[in-house]
Amino acid sequence: MLSIFKRYRMRHNHNQPVHPFTLMTVCERVKPMTQAAFEFAQQSLELASYWLYPQQSTPSYSDAGNFVVNDNNATAFQHCLSKHLGLHSIPVVLSNCHETLLHALPIVALKDKEIGLVNIGHRFDLKQTLDVQLGSTFHFALNRYDNTRLLCLGIDEEIQTSQLYEYADDLGVNWLSTDEYSFRNRTSLKSQLASYTNHCDHLIITIDLTALMPSAGFDDNNRLNNKMILRTLRQSVLSGKVKMIQLVGAKDNLICSRQTKEILDALCELPPILTHAA
Template sequence: MLSIFKRYRMRHAHKQPVHPFTFMTVCERVKPMSQAAFEFAQQSLELASYWLYPQSTSAVYSDAGHFVVTNDNPASYQHCLSQHLGMHSMPVVLSNCHETLLHAIPIIALQKNEIGLINIGHRFDLKQTLDVQVGSAFHFALNQYDNTRLFCLGVDEESQNSQLYEYAEDLGVNWLSSEDYSFRNRTPIKSELTNYIARCDDLIITVDLAALMPSAGFNDNNRLSSKIILRTLRQCVLSGKVKMIQLVGAKDNLICSRQTKEILDALCELPPILTHAA
């Protein structure tokens, strides 16, 4: 009788819909960020969902809400990541800094797979520091986790000094300059990405939204093309290896921009059967 009841419960249990993507916003204060800059970013991120991904009954994503992360207590954010990865729903995180990634890697690295980091932006973010600071995300990622590798797409060669290039070479980092990472080179870029993806079990993608904007602080000719970024994201996601995507921006003009909306909309248009996190 008990077994009959169990079978009935399983057959009639209410199943929560599993969406291909889970969107969330995260704000973290990292040295030497001021309290004012942190609070401004927090306000922008907390309100971003109303415009970027409004709730809809037909949406292919869920909204996990907003998190404020501290080094002492990132547990709630990590629990959310773990929960949605366990349901094969890919986290798409909007964060105010690249360093938020360092709280996600321990969750994704549990299986000891080869993790391929792909950073789309003008900088290496390989600042060598003793503690986590803005610009040091991949320095800590590559040195703390032996099973990680990094491919930087769109590096602005004029803004990165020779010491950074030497350090990147020492760490085995692959990169394409902002000149090479352009739509006209889409065929060789696709080939290089294919080779990189083949060497990885899992992928984590970060996009520096400032590199897409005229106000990025670099030569406007080096502004990265949305078209090639969307092609890159599509190729990676359809490989079935992407565990997480992180979009980085700390101001309204980056977070609530046309380019950011384009990225989120393009992800939602991908076939759901192909986009569930591996």
């Protein structure tokens, strides 16, 4: 059955008209991820499109298909990004790890542009490692690309260390805590996001889907408000500066969740004339 779905998707993602958004799934194995975890995420992502964005007679998006990145070979994924950005269609990448962003930056982060990274989630992902590992995305992004800056929204202060805060300060990272990134502060956040956007030529948005779910399946207090995320996305996209949106989740309950579906539906409902990539 899986092979039938894969063949169907491959036959239906070519020669599509240009839409404001291009949806794609990417599965990558990054240290210390096990082979079993990689294969499980791969299967979940391959089937995600049939629930998240089923075939429509008049779709409001392009479906670029599924990509597997193994042994650091991301050529096909990068070619797809370049193609759709050239058509001014915003790539919406659903991937199993944040580190997929590092393959996109050579395509998206033009040297003569200021790139604003907006990471929505509980973690900084600033793990200092010699090679790329889970949790090291923005350590490498900020150190490899001098023209990037980072804004983190929804940081869980209880899981951070003083050393991590110090390193974030050294890199010039701006952030708001989980409490600060809340609906009651929406007016202040709108102003802060506008100020950040004004200092950037292009934006890349990443959303950790884990932060949208209750901790351990029970505690709702630390979960990020999906309405706030939708407001952030809308404001960012309507600025005309968004080059890519990445949603990160490695399990079925994250990938095929109500919250993920709401995000994709909200993007597709934005006025097409206002949402094409810069």
